[in-house]
Amino acid sequence: xxxxxxxxxxxxxxxxxxxxxxxxxxxxxxxxxxxxxxxxxxxxxxxxxxxxxxxxxxxxxxxxxxxxxxxxxxxxxxxxxxxxxxxxxxxxxxxxxxxxxxxxxxxxxxxxxxxxxxxxxxxxxxxxxxxxxxxxxxxxxxxxxxxxxxxxxxxxxxxxxxxxxxxxxxxxxxxxxxxxxxxxxxxxxxxxxxxxxxxxxxxxxxxxxxxxxxxxxxxxxxxxxxxxxxxxxxxxxxxxxxxxxxxxxxxxxxxxxxxxxxxxxxxxxxxxxxxxxxxxxxxxxxxxxxxxxxxxxxxxxxxxxxxxxxxxxxxxxxxxxxxxxxxxxxx
Amino acid sequence: xxxxxxxxxxxxxxxxxxxxxxxxxxxxxxxxxxxxxxxxxxxxxxxxxxxxxxxxxxxxxxxxxxxxxxxxxxxxxxxxxxxxxxxxxxxxxxxxxxxxxxxxxxxxxxxxxxxxxxxxxxxxxxxxxxxxxxxxxxxxxxxxxxxxxxxxxxxxxxxxxxxxxxxxxxxxxxxxxxxxxxxxxxxxxxxxxxxxxxxxxxxxxxxxxxxxxxxxxxxxxxxxxxxxxxxxxxxxxxxxxxxxxxxx
Numbered sequence: 001x002x003x004x005x006x007x008x009x010x011x012x013x014x015x016x017x018x019x020x021x022x023x024x025x026x027x028x029x030x031x032x033x034x035x036x037x038x039x040x041x042x043x044x045x046x047x048x049x050x051x052x053x054x055x056x057x058x059x060x061x062x063x064x065x066x067x068x069x070x071x072x073x074x075x076x077x078x079x080x081x082x083x084x085x086x087x088x089x090x091x092x093x094x095x096x097x098x099x100x101x102x103x104x105x106x107x108x109x110x111x112x113x114x115x116x117x118x119x120x121x122x123x124x125x126x127x128x129x130x131x132x133x134x135x136x137x138x139x140x141x142x143x144x145x146x147x148x149x150x151x152x153x154x155x156x157x158x159x160x161x162x163x164x165x166x167x168x169x170x171x172x173x174x175x176x177x178x179x180x181x182x183x184x185x186x187x188x189x190x191x192x193x194x195x196x197x198x199x200x201x202x203x204x205x206x207x208x209x210x211x212x213x214x215x216x217x218x219x220x221x222x223x224x225x226x227x228x229x230x231x232x233x234x235x236x237x238x239x240x241x242x243x244x245x246x247x248x249x250x251x252x253x254x255x256x257x258x259x260x261x262x263x264x265x266x267x268x269x270x271x272x273x274x275x276x277x278x279x280x281x282x283x284x285x286x287x288x289x290x291x292x293x294x295x296x297x298x299x300x301x302x303x304x305x306x307x308x309x310x311x312x313x314x315x316x317x318x319x320x321x322x323x324x325x326x327x328x329x330x331x
Numbered sequence: 332x333x334x335x336x337x338x339x340x341x342x343x344x345x346x347x348x349x350x351x352x353x354x355x356x357x358x359x360x361x362x363x364x365x366x367x368x369x370x371x372x373x374x375x376x377x378x379x380x381x382x383x384x385x386x387x388x389x390x391x392x393x394x395x396x397x398x399x400x401x402x403x404x405x406x407x408x409x410x411x412x413x414x415x416x417x418x419x420x421x422x423x424x425x426x427x428x429x430x431x432x433x434x435x436x437x438x439x440x441x442x443x444x445x446x447x448x449x450x451x452x453x454x455x456x457x458x459x460x461x462x463x464x465x466x467x468x469x470x471x472x473x474x475x476x477x478x479x480x481x482x483x484x485x486x487x488x489x490x491x492x493x494x495x496x497x498x499x500x501x502x503x504x505x506x507x508x509x510x511x512x513x514x515x516x517x518x519x520x521x522x523x524x525x526x527x528x529x530x531x532x533x534x535x536x537x538x539x540x541x542x543x544x545x546x547x548x549x550x551x552x553x554x555x556x557x558x559x560x561x562x563x564x565x566x567x568x569x570x571x572x573x574x575x576x577x578x579x
Binding site for chain 1: 384408409413421423424429432437441451452491
């Protein structure tokens with residue numbers, strides 16, 4: 001063994017203080033529905049967590065692998081429709097099986113799409129995500145017999161949440177759905193963080209930094225880009241399963257390019273390449289959307305203005321704000 | 332075909348321009364070979380083909396008895412064919428340590444361990460320190476690569492290439508834009524390496540080329556016009572004409 005044992009790494013592990021803080025935050029969030037009975041806000045926070053998971057999965061792609069997907073919401077949509085269709089047509093009570101089928105199906109769709117997309121990079125890759133996303137949107141929109149077309153998929157049953165044979169709740173209950181979402185998103189965040197700081201994550205970052213150099217150190221760039229893509233799409237499919245369970249409904253608008261741009265905004269508002277930043281970004285985005293839409297139906301205009309200000313004055317997102325305060329404290 | 336690495340009538344044209352014109356060059360298992368020639372002679376194109384950056388139009392490349400023409404880059408690296416670029420190509424936002432570590436990891440496996448920590452690949456970390464120490468980058472290990480001086484970045488790129496455990500290493504103008512002291516440092520390093528592995532150097536600094544090369548190949552308009560020891564090349568009439576133009 002030569003040299004110092006420490007590893008100069010740009011990923012810092014969590015300090016004990018931060019870890020305790022996160023555990024406290026998690027417990028506080030888990031207790032929230034028991035002390036706060038407002039079903040509307042509980043459902044709103046559930047939606048924020050679901051979109052947070054979607055934005056986080058897009059961050060795996062954009063912030064860590066350096067690939068831009070304009071319509072990552074397409075894979076949330078596929079997951080949601082499949083879980084909904086399974087519950088309607090196959091078994092209205094098999095929650096976990098439905099989720100498994102939805103996530104696996106999302107992966108099966110994402111695999112050939114990714115296989116084609118990773119042959120390109122940069123803008124071409126981004127355009128292909130748009131092309132495929134629009135195809136999926138149109139299929140869902142026009143296939144009235146299966147998806148309900150414009151009307152959306154309605155009458156999705158609310159199965160019980162079974163754990164080891166015990167029924168611990170029902171997805172139709174906002175508080176139960178909130179807790180289910182909280183647990184799934186927390187587990188997904190921990191697993192993804194772990195994967196990102198693994199040797200595999202280091203490969204993704206190398207590709208983001210310099211694709212050509214990555215190939216010239218012996219990395220099969222296409223293969224690892226495909227792995228990154230699959231990870232991002234499977235996480236998006238998971239968010240889709242939660243989405244349909246939470247709302248009991250999904251329409252094609254959720255899979256539109258407009259909604260896709262929203263997810264991208266969440267990631268940028270929160271801060272790229274941090275995983276937790278995009279979850280905060282989803283919170284900011286959905287809260288603003290909800291708040292303004294109570295005042296005017298043209299909420300997109302005002303949301304646009306808010307986003308313009310945030311981008312101009314907080315170009316690195318919410319995460320950058322933290323660094324800004326750190327600098328202030330030092331000076 | 333007994334040479335360590337050799338090209339057989341290798342061609343590459345861009346439109347009507349023959350950038351590489353039926354080149355047959357043999358490289359030895361160790362030693363320092365320089366490839367020189369005026370601007371546009373096709374030096375970089377030649378090594379781009381061998382290292383898999385661009386495909387050949389025709390012709391073959393053989394390495395240790397096997398044909399490797401137009402193989403994907405990452406496979407060539409696994410065989411031990413590594414390179415640096417004329418324009419510095421490093422991982423800007425990673426630290427110096429991570430830059431070398433990822434190259435080492437790609438070469439020694441473990442990249443699919445999605446639930447391990449990077450620390451768990453102990454041998455990779457160890458080997459990384461050895462390379463950083465050898466190239467004098469140890470003190471900079473924690474620095475983001477983009478914050479290094481230009482000269483240090485060039486050395487980092489050599490470190491990245493070395494982390495691939497090359498059998499043959501192509502260096503495309505490693506000293507371009509370096510100070511005399513940095514040039515001295517890197518040329519000593521290259522000379523030292525050439526005792527262990529095959530080094531192919533594309534370079535414009537004639538003093539350095541003449542001083543450290545074992546053998547020199549001179550290209551002009553994509554073809555070889557001379558090949559031999561430095562002193563032969565220095566006195567070669569064709570080479571003088573290629574660089575200075577014909578006496579009238």
